[in-house]
Amino acid sequence: MYQTAISQRPAKRITRADVALGAMGVLLATAVLTGNVALTTPGAALAGLSLLVTLVVIAFARRQLRADPRSAAFTRLAAGLALGTLLMAFAADALLLAAGWIVTGRMMAGLIGHVGSWDEAQDAARRATIAFTISDLALTGAVVVLALATGSTSIAAITATIPAMAAGTTLAAALLMVLAAIARCATPPFSGWLIGSLAAPTPVSALMHAGFVNAGGFLLVRFATVLEAAPVAGYALFAAGIIAALVGSAIMLVRSDVKGALAASTVAQMGFMLLTISLGAYIAALWHMVAHGLFKAWLFLGSSGTVSTAPVGRKGLSRPAPAIIALVVLVIMGWAITTGAASALLPLGLALTALLGALTVAMGKNGRSAGHSLHSLALVAVPLVLIAFNAAALAALGTVQANAAAPLLPPLAQFALLSLLLGAWVIQQRIGSGEHALHPAIVARLLHAGAPTPALTPNALSTGPKD
Known part of the structure; x- marks a missing residue:
């Protein structure tokens, strides 16, 4: 009986995943x-x-x-x-x-x-x-x-x-x-x-x-x-x-x-x-x-497993917050140009915009939960802690990694491009908040971006597993 039970066990097959894993391990060990x-x-x-x-x-x-x-x-x-x-x-x-x-x-x-x-x-x-x-x-x-x-x-x-x-x-x-x-x-x-x-x-x-x-x-x-x-x-x-x-x-x-x-x-x-x-x-x-x-x-x-029947919420800040944030960022970046404090103005300005946007969202939620002091404090503290953490991480990384000797674009050109991108960001926020709407043809094109053209076969028409 014992021998029969053993003989009935399926033999383990070596799959392509096994071969790939083994080859990668050998290559890394050899290096x-x-x-x-x-x-x-x-x-x-x-x-x-x-x-x-x-x-x-x-x-x-x-x-x-x-x-x-x-x-x-x-x-x-x-x-x-x-x-x-x-x-x-x-x-x-x-x-x-x-x-x-x-x-x-x-x-x-x-x-x-x-x-x-x-x-x-x-x-x-x-x-x-x-x-x-x-x-x-x-x-x-x-x-x-x-x-x-x-x-x-x-x-x-x-x-x-x-x-x-x-x-x-x-x-x-x-x-x-x-x-x-x-x-x-x-x-x-x-x-x-x-x-x-x-x-x-x-x-x-x-x-x-x-x-x-x-x-x-x-x-x-x-x-x-x-x-x-x-x-x-x-x-x-x-x-x-x-x-x-x-x-x-x-x-x-x-x-x-x-x-x-x-x-x-x-x-x-x-x-x-x-x-x-x-x-x-x-x-x-x-x-x-x-x-x-x-x-x-x-x-x-x-x-994973997120299912909701609730309507999709707003994806943008309401006026006048986007315009104020854009103006503040441009003023700070203008100051950086005059003092020579930063050479990569464009990525720095975009990152600052994202952080100020997150802080604005936190402040808005704080106003709606004024009755819960600890919760309100946490909503404001988290973005501020993230800003401080990012600044500290960048400073630490700067001690072991150097930037390019000269930026690709001069500061004034970066400032001009930042102004254009912030203008586009303000428009995006108005669309996301529902103040403006995209043309239906543009929405349809964006929704199908990257989607394959389905073949008219029974398998293609059937629903596959989701998670």
Whole structure:
């Protein structure tokens, strides 16, 4: 009887997730044993973000996916994704960094297609694979160009050779790296893969912020000397960041589903991060990568199972708050120009706008809960504590990471662009508060941004799993 019971146990199959996890572990161990690792500020930030978020997400998924027959495969792919991210973070060789970049893309595509029996999940995985392949080819091309020009694949050797490298070579490598970053960061025209990834379970959406969707920021800061040597590529990155911030914010206004609004917010935030890098404010960009990754992963995990029949609330501040905030920010930034207190005026002004907006919301809630003194105090204290914490984190990060020697745009040009963007932000707040309405055609276009064209098949017409 005992022998029969043992013989009836199903044999454990080695899956592609097992192979990927094992290969990633061997590659990382080989890099460490051969000394092809380097501790840098961007790498430490990426590695810390990846480890923390991955551990939290795996613990969360053990409960949420406990009835999922593919929960073990999710855990293995998540662990492999973390190992690949660590390889990228600590690689001292450009080829190893590219290998980690490519493998993490394949693993994320597998996670996006987690519900393999659902047509929408398969389509999302296919579109993600296309975007990631473009990103992989672009990064590989950049590494090959730099390696041929340098005669070495060492990142330190490449960085040291950049000043003597031909302008055409650095421009080609910088443009390829910009393409690799914007495809991974889901900025237009690649934002469709992120919007489509909502077909995956909630833990996958949270895991994307563990150094995957924001890895483009790490890449560009790691190779900052390449970007600085090619201003044309910097301008291209600047334009991509502006477009992503505007498009993501617009989509967020019209999405009523929680995960859809969060995904659109990520598109906008990745645009803001790339914009910050293009201006040479690497300290702010790295802190944004970490803070946004932690916060957005937490929001996605909190969105799991959220169901509400209540009408969607306002998504903007009422007049005259937006105009007052914009005016205050412009006055402060004008003072910064006259005193030379800041060189990255544009990202600093946008960040200050967001913080003042949050403080205004807190003050409004404080007024509605005047009868509860402790609750009112907390509503006001939290934004102020966050402002102080962000300032302290930026100051600490500034001791180990330097910004670009010269910003891409002079302060007056940044001030002019900040004025235009704040004007757009005021309009956005009026739309979000319901004072103005978008044209129905624009709303429909934004609602379907990134959505696949459904095939007229019975499977496509059926509803898939939601969470």
